[in-house]
Amino acid sequence: MIDLNHRSGFVYGRAADAPPPLGARINALLDDALVAERAGQRPRDYLGASRIGEPCARRLVYEFRKTPVDPGKDFEGRTLRIFEAGHVFEDLAIRWLRLAGFDLRTQTREGGQFGFETAGGRIRGHVDGVIVDGPALGLTWPVLWEHKALKASSWNDTAKKGVQVSKPVYYGQLQIYMAYMGLGSALFTALNKDSCELYHEHVLFDPATAQELSDKAVAVLRAADAGELLPRIATNPDFYLCRFCPFSARCWGEPRPGNAPVERFSGERPEARA
Ligand code: SF4
Numbered sequence: 001m002i003d004l005n006h007r008s009g010f011v012y013g014r015a016a017d018a019p020p021p022l023g024a025r026i027n028a029l030l031d032d033a034l035v036a037e038r039a040g041q042r043p044r045d046y047l048g049a050s051r052i053g054e055p056c057a058r059r060l061v062y063e064f065r066k067t068p069v070d071p072g073k074d075f076e077g078r079t080l081r082i083f084e085a086g087h088v089f090e091d092l093a094i095r096w097l098r099l100a101g102f103d104l105r106t107q108t109r110e111g112g113q114f115g116f117e118t119a120g121g122r123i124r125g126h127v128d129g130v131i132v133d134g135p136a137l138g139l140t141w142p143v144l145w146e147h148k149a150l151k152a153s154s155w156n157d158t159a160k161k162g163v164q165v166s167k168p169v170y171y172g173q174l175q176i177y178m179a180y181m182g183l184g185s186a187l188f189t190a191l192n193k194d195s196c197e198l199y200h201e202h203v204l205f206d207p208a209t210a211q212e213l214s215d216k217a218v219a220v221l222r223a224a225d226a227g228e229l230l231p232r233i234a235t236n237p238d239f240y241l242c243r244f245c246p247f248s249a250r251c252w253g254e255p256r257p258g259n260a261p262v263e264r265f266s267g268e269r270p271e272a273r274a
Contacts (some may be wrong), residue, residue, distance in 0.1 A: 031077020038080060046117070047220060049125030049180070052213045053172020055241060056233040060220045062247045073246035089149035089191050090128060093198070097145075097189075102134035104145055116180040123217050127177050131187060139202060144178055144186035146170070155192040159199040163188050172213050174203050179210035 019025065047064050054060055075083075097104050106129040108114060115126035129145040148170060150158060158166040163174070174186045183205065190199040223230050234242055237252045245251065 027077070030081075034077045034080040035075070038075065046122050046124045047217055049116075049123060049176045049217075050173045051169075052123075052176050052217045053169040055168065056245070057216055057220055057223075057230040058232055058251065059245055059247060060216075061223050061229055062250070064220055064224045067247065067250065069246035070249040085193075086149040089193065090147045093147050093189055093191055094129065096198075097131075100135065102131050103141075104129050104131045104134075114181070116177075118180060119218070119221060122221055125173075125177055125180060127181060130181070130183070139187070140184065142183060143202075144174065144181060144183045145189065146174055146177070146186060147189045147191070149191045149193050152192055152194040155190055155194075155197070155199065158190050159197075163190075163201050163203060171203070172209070175206055175210040176213050176217075178205040179207070179214065 020028075043066055047060065051060060051063065054063075094104055094106060105114070113126045114130055115124060117124040127144060128147050130142050131145050132142045134141065148167075154166075160166070164171040170188070174188060178184070178186055185205060186203045188201045188203055190201075192198075219230065232242075232251065233239065237243070237248055242248050242251070
């Protein structure tokens, strides 16, 4: 008779010298593969228009110059999985909108992504799509379409406050895209990754905001060309944006001038500053 409860050496739980659990080892393999795949990709040699809404222009200079991030601040495999899952959610949202009668175009006739470039190709943007026709909702077609898949707390905040207040970087992205695509409005769609609830917001083109963002992009390119940094967005590294910035240690250790907060390129309310 077998006795499964008293096998020699069998323990419930894990001995101290046992290898990590199977799941952890598999995840490590997946993460390593994703990180290696990303490392093999050609880095951007342009300023992505989706980043121009970033409140700190100094951070954009670091990004554009491909400055190495602080140790331990590289994207992990889990973050890369989140990015990729976002594309899958976007494909679903595209399918659902088309099913409901929206003529949503996501590719040019040649099969490429819709997009634009300016400043001799040094600023480029790729849009999720353009809706050229659809149900009678009082919208004037065509409209830019942008999609984001958000975790529940982030989605709830966006649905409550609207994209301009809740997600100023995305709002800036919409404005820059509308400016360069010659579109008068955008439909911003946010998907709640927990519940698959959808939030849609019609955003009008705001020329003043687009101009300010365009000016910021030019300032970033000029600073990068000159080997200069733009002023920090805050006066101490405890500012919330700096705490989450992958260049924080480098930035606050830089023996360079330009530590004063900068009003012109700030995306947040002055009272939010440190
Ligand atoms: S640490 Fe702060 S000031 Fe420096 S680049 Fe990052 S966000 Fe800007």
